[in-house]
Amino acid sequence: MDEIIKDYLHFLLIERGLSGNTIKSYHQDLEEFANYLSNKSINNLNDVNSLIILDYMKSMKEHGKARNSIIRFISTMRKFFKYLLRFHYIKNDPMVKIDTPKQAQHFPSVLTIKEVDKLLSVPNTNDKYGIRDRAIFEVMYATGLRVSEMVHLKMDNLHLEMGIIQTLGKGDKERIIPIGTQAIKWINFYISNSRSKLLKNRRSDYLFLNAHGSGLSRQSIWQKIKRYVSLAGIKKDVTPHTLRHSFATHILENGADLRIVQELLGHSDISTTQIYTHISHEHLNKSFNKYHPRA
Structure with missing residues (x-):
């Protein structure tokens, strides 16, 4: 998983031309999800299904992650699994059954x-x-x-x-x-x-x-x-x-x-x-x- 994530981040930098800050955010989401899979003894990406994704989202919520952080995670996973499917790392995309929660409306703090x-x-x-x-x-x-x-x-x-x-x-x-x-x-x-x-x-x-x-x-x-x-x-x-x-x-x-x-x-x-x-x-x-x- 670490090598696949490393290759994917390199792909984002070279092929997609994303900024360093954006890639850093993707890396954080992917690393945390990889740790979750490791703790669940899931070592094969083909074993990841929508129920596992939903279970991880539930744990994110229980650990106090903001709604917008969960939305960002879903966006990261959508792109990551499309990449995995494209390069034949997986046979099925588990994200097709995952809906994106509505983004929380947040008005930024403003000074007078x-x-x-x-x-x-x-x-x-x-x-x-x-x-x-x-x-x-x-x-x-x-x-x-x-x-x-x-x-x-x-x-x-x-x-x-x-x-x-x-x-x-x-x-x-x-x-x-x-x-x-x-x-x-x-x-x-x-x-x-x-x-x-x-x-x-x-x-x-x-x-x-x-x-x-x-x-x-x-x-x-x-x-x-x-x-x-x-x-x-x-x-x-x-x-x-x-x-x-x-x-x-x-x-x-x-x-x-x-x-x-x-x-x-x-x-x-x-x-x-x-x-x-x-x-x-x-x-x-x-x-x-x-x-x-x-x-």
Whole structure:
């Protein structure tokens, strides 16, 4: 099973051209399922039937796996067993009898403008790390970049004199994003006062650096946000993606067209962007209920 999974992941990388993060998710699902089969003493993939799949899904639920994680598992298995059938590892596909549960509707957490201002004001900007962190948060909120796009942002992606930056999003799709004056100010301040101190005579193409002069990881940005959110006294569950959600919601609330938001976020399908209209409607309802005398 380990060798088959390894071959399949190689197939996804070479033949399908999937991203590293997507392949990592597939690997996790397949590895956990392989462990389950091993514990049940099932060593032949031809012995896997729909009842075994359903039993595993039941155990996932009992172990507290979210509905969307189970849906992702089913998607992974559908593709995996199609691959096995195509290359004659199995005779029958057990996934044909498995229905996909309806996806749980999840509205992402969003910060208010006041909360964003509070978060941005927390880093100590008399310190090289604080200057860097303030610049990171300013750019994330100003552009709606994914955290993976942030950590891969390079110096030659900046075109600050034109007020734009370049980024490579999902599927290696390039997009050009306008960036506001506040974020430009903090990028320039970071480059002038902090980046060279972090480099310490080394070289790096990446814009945002760690204490060793190398590019930051997604985990390190996640940890920084958690720490600063706590210091700001914000009680919401905030992740790097929360700043992206807040960016999209706030520009919609201020009158931006949904198609523009789709372009800025790099969504291939506008239905992905439409979740933000629900958040904006919720905001409108709250405002109406609070301020209208007949509400």
